[in-house]
Amino acid sequence: MSLLEVIALTADDARAAQDGGADRIEVAADMAAGGLTPDPDVVEAMRRATSLPMRVMLRANAGFRTTGAELDRLRDAAARLAGSGVDGFVLGFLDPLGQVDTAAIDKLAAVTAPLPWTFHRALDNAADPAQAWEVVRGLGGGLDTVLTAGSARGVDAGVDVLARRAQRDGDSASMILAGGGLRRRHVAVLAAAGVSAFHVGGAVRPDGAWDATVDAALVAEWRSLVSAAADGA
Secondary structure (H helix, E strand, O other), X not given: OOEEEEEEOOHHHHHHHHHHOOOEEEEOEOHHHOOEOOOHHHHHHXXXXXXXXXXXXXXXXXXXXXXXXXXXXXXXXXXXXXXXXOOEEEEOOEOOOOOEOHHHHHHHHHHHOOOOEEEOHHHHHOOOHHHHHHHHHOOOOOEEEEEEOOOOOOHHHHHHHHHHHHHHOHHHHHHEEEOOOOOHHHHHHHHHXXXXXXXXXXXXXXXXXXXXXXXXXXXXXXXXXXXXXHHHO
């Protein structure tokens, strides 16, 4: 069973993602910063606009580290958002040494429970991504997906890494949500390796522009591509 997740910034994005056949949306704000926690009012508007599962970003700055004060704000945001009809969250932090910040993650995951969550691309930016992958795999606490490009430089640079991880075992393959500069040519390669979940943002907007609304026709093209690759895997 394949999954296509689309980044949505507005209710119009969410509606277009659903019309195009997406399976899930990731809700975020400020993509110039790589995606930050959105305003709860925007999330509520999206919930009214779509029946798709929604995972909301919990991230307060453009980097992958967090402070105690930021974490407190994110905990408060998570508690409010959980009551807004969201179906899960997206989070993940690194410590000053570039290792997975399990303490910060555990504190935030305790608030998001029992909803599932995705570990985002902090993994690709770790000091030792291979070691970080092993740590993330063992986090538990509702984690069911890892958004990763296989490289901080994007899927073009990391596609072979993703394929090797997926081929290692079924559990690894099922956790990978391939995204971060994902291109159409990557889908068949990754599907053949066992990846079944794909994440797009700019690719479903005219000219890849974040200030453009998601195009339902482009989503439909990606939906067809992902489904065909899954059927052929």
